[in-house]
Amino acid sequence: MPVKIKQKTLTAGRTHYRQLNEEIRELVNKGVTDFTIKQCTGQRYIATALEGDLSFDIYGVPGQDLGAFMRGPRIHIHNNAQDGVGNTMDDGRVIIDGIAGDVIGYAMRGGEIFIRGDVGYRVGIHMKAYLEHQPKIVIGGKAGDFLGEYMAGGIILLLGMFSDKPDAPVAGRNLGTGMHGGVIYVRGEMPEAQLGPGLSAQPADEEDFKIIESLVEDYAKELKLDSKDILSDNFVKIRPFSHRPYANLYVPC
Structure with missing residues (x-):
């Protein structure tokens, strides 16, 4: 044979x-x-x-x-990678040594996307959890506007460390606009003015840190980075106040 x-x-x-x-x-x-x-x-x-x-x-x-x-x-x-990496991805892992474009992880339902550098606009838009699947995106650099827009599930971890834009904020405008599920973790501080409406930002607690630590260890191993250095700062957890942020905009039947 x-x-x-x-x-x-x-x-x-x-x-x-x-x-x-x-x-x-x-x-x-x-x-x-x-x-x-x-x-x-x-x-x-x-x-x-x-x-x-x-x-x-x-x-x-x-x-x-x-x-x-x-x-x-x-x-x-x-x-580097262009736009739309992991569009409606169900499972698997994507590792990007450089930067990535817009709408990374659109409607992603499982697996991981690890990016060493910066990303563009609307990363993680419509991201959602599906049964036992929990999608995860780790961004080593900074993000453009509308990160996590309409996010319904999963985890986005934004580190802001490996960026070629030292003077830019860690994320652009309206982070998490329309977000009604999942969680966004940000290393360091996240100004309230950059958050979309209906979101709260608070320090990550012990349970959050366990999740962050596990994710960082995988990320650092894939990209040959120092996980201890990444974990040496505090993290902020961003979540929606409600799973129906725009419920009051609709006329009840």
Whole structure:
């Protein structure tokens, strides 16, 4: 019987994203589980809707919606990432060595996204917990406006440490606008003026710190960072006052 190849190296280069993704799917169907993708130049939808114990090492900058709808694969991007990473992701882990764009983790329902640097706008929008799944996003740098907008579940941990914007606030305007579930943890301080309406910010307690510590240890291990340094400051917990923040805007039936 022929020996099944488990590992495959692909060179993306100028390959059209459809061709690249078709090739990946064909290889998965043949039993390949570990991929190295070199010279990635903005190809979209890599690993979208893939399931199972698959691994991707990506060199270059992948395009939008990487890991969308995926359920299980592990993706390590050895560079920056564009918008929409982990769109409606169910499970798996994405590690990004650099910065990432907007709407990271849109409607994410499980798994983890670990980002070393800054992120753009509306990260974690519509993020939600699903059955036993608890999605998690850790941002090592700073975030743009509307972080955690309409968040319904899961955890966002914002560190503000590894940023190329030293003079910017840790997050932009209206953090957590419309948030009605889940929790956002911020390392250091979070000015009340930056919070969306209906949110409270208070020091993380002992139970919160256990959650933060576990998440930081995973994050630091993946990105080869010092977990003790990350955990050396205080953390703030941000949650909504109500799970129905806009209930009073609707006419009762």
